[in-house]
Amino acid sequence: MIQLENIIFLIVAGLGIGLFVWQIRKIRKNILMGRDVDLTDNPSERINKTLLVAFGQQKMFKRMLPAVLHLFVYVGFLVINIEVIEILIDGVFATHRVLAFLGPVYSALMFINEILAALVIIACVIFLWRRNVTNVPRLASGVEMRAWPKLDANFILITEIVLMFALFAFNIAGLKLVQMEGGEVAGSYPVSQMFVNIFGDNPTSLHIIERVGWWFHIIGILAFMNYLPSSKHFHIIMAFPNVYYSKLLPKGKFTTNPAITHEIKAMLDPSYQPPAPEMDAEGNPIVQRFGAKDVEDLTWKQLMDSYTCTECGRCTSVCPANITGKLLSPRKIVMDTRDRMEEKGEHPAIFAPNHYKELGVERVQTTDEKTLLRGYITPEELWACTTCNACVESCPVNIDQLSTIMDLRRYLVLEESAAPASVNAMFTNIENNGAPWAFSPSDRFNWAEDLYVPSKN
């Protein structure tokens, strides 16, 4: 029978889901600030990539221990969500364990669920240990790892542990009640069975514990879902589209700007007719900056990258510049992009976790400019990049840190002519000598002089 409890549940669930949708729409709007880019080609290759890299966690397995622990949490998340669906149905229709009609399938599901929930707790405790006790360098240090990212990470882990405990409280109390009543237990609960007597045998208190566990778990999940858009943990959703839209071309291929091609062709051949520029809604030609100064100069995929980042720091830990003490940290580039996007665009978060910039007292000499370049990311960082693609290779969710670095660098060079002097000298050499060094083009073939090979006789 539907009671007040079910109506309250319906309202709570409706509010939780509605708030989440509202936040997602804001994030979508932020991402669409970016330039358009067509990434709808090769759907089958994209689906394969998504299955391997996102669902299959392929790139996580470059580091075995975190990969296995993360797998527990990831599979736990997927499977336990089936129980959440049941909780939603039970909550709305006043049923109890509505999926129990599945019989042995349900038993197996609950069995796996309990094992996974226990593994999630173990994995999260080890993750907390790695972050706060052993201080794994990529998690604990770096100019971008300030108060908020650290708090965020710990908060997520603790929440996950608490949610799992709520689930166990619900299962244990329910199990004990059924056993005391001598009824048939729907499902199989190996972990709860071990602790079945932990809450005593008072039916009233057991019933309260069962209800509190149930409510706590579901409200916890709804609250956590609404926390995601403010958090690095948003990767659990964004990883899938981000991998789907990842770069399918060789990593060495950088983008070509067709506007520049038209300009050069017109320069070399006065009869060349460049295509008419694209017009905006008012019929004015759209003039795009060369390279990127701010978030709207990046593509929507580059902006999506920043919502996908879970700040694991694999990119930074393999960056040759970062390893040797330079300021560049690919993770910071991605995190800065997200912060700037939310400063400039919509604030999808319920709260504004912008602690990270205000605490900037380290070596990053940002200015007061309200742009991604200089306001967040300094030329020193950009010029430290060797374009080696180690960051891109290392990212488990296919973020392309390098493309953002390159677009910012392009703005420095093409719009501001602000390259280091020696790089400008290299440009001049290429222009004048057709080589990056100051050699005469007429000497280019001198290497072939006095060259011998053994004769074949």
Added chain:
Amino acid sequence: MEENKRLVKVPTMAEMAANGEEPEVLFWVGCAGSFDDRYKRVTRSFVQILEHVGVKYAVLGTEESCTGEPAKRAGNEFLFQMQAITNIEVLNAYNIKKIVTACPHCFNTLKNEYPDLGGNYEVIHHSTFLQQLINEGKVKVQGGEAFKGQRITFHDSCYLGRANDIYEAPRDVLAALDADLVEMKRSRANGLCCGAGGAQMFKEPEPGNKDINIERTEEALATLGAGSGVIATACPFCMVMMSDGVKNKEQEESVKVFDIAELIAQAEGLSK
């Protein structure tokens, strides 16, 4: 042994076109291969191999110009496209179909970035080219025993490896030598950059606590262990950075840096 060698006349595209001929493959020498004294030796070794196997090849000679790669990595898309469009005019005028180059930076740009601008060629890196010659039995590496017991470690070039997923070709080439190949901890997709890519070759490093090439050289030296050994490279920038690193560590007497083409030319008895 003077009577047993012949002078090589490296054929240019201009001469070939004048005779109405087309080469099987154009050898794109690159700026380092043309001007850098150390890398000119790699160019010469590779030409010796081409001559030895009798491939019909040609070079552009003084008609070659920078691909524009360093400009592009430095963010100067305008200068890059100027260079690229001009080069593509030359290449297309000669009806070039296949290009081999000993520089991964030229390779990547010609292969991946020229098609957008109208330059469509089959482009292969010299490591793949040498691998094919060995597989086809055209290069037998009979003198490979000279490397017996020699420890060699291969340093992956970013623009060959991660940028284009070529990891095995240079290793296959080295495997043809009778040497003891050892891998650095950071190799293949996890290889550490030498520090020269992205136009770093042409500037001072940004402030930090170490130079990248020193970090990488230390790893290579530790992998080779005590005594002599070879750091094998397949890129002119890596060659410079690793050689400088070895010098910095004062190991240049015992540890040599060679390009894979030089090692094959030596083993084949083509260069002394």
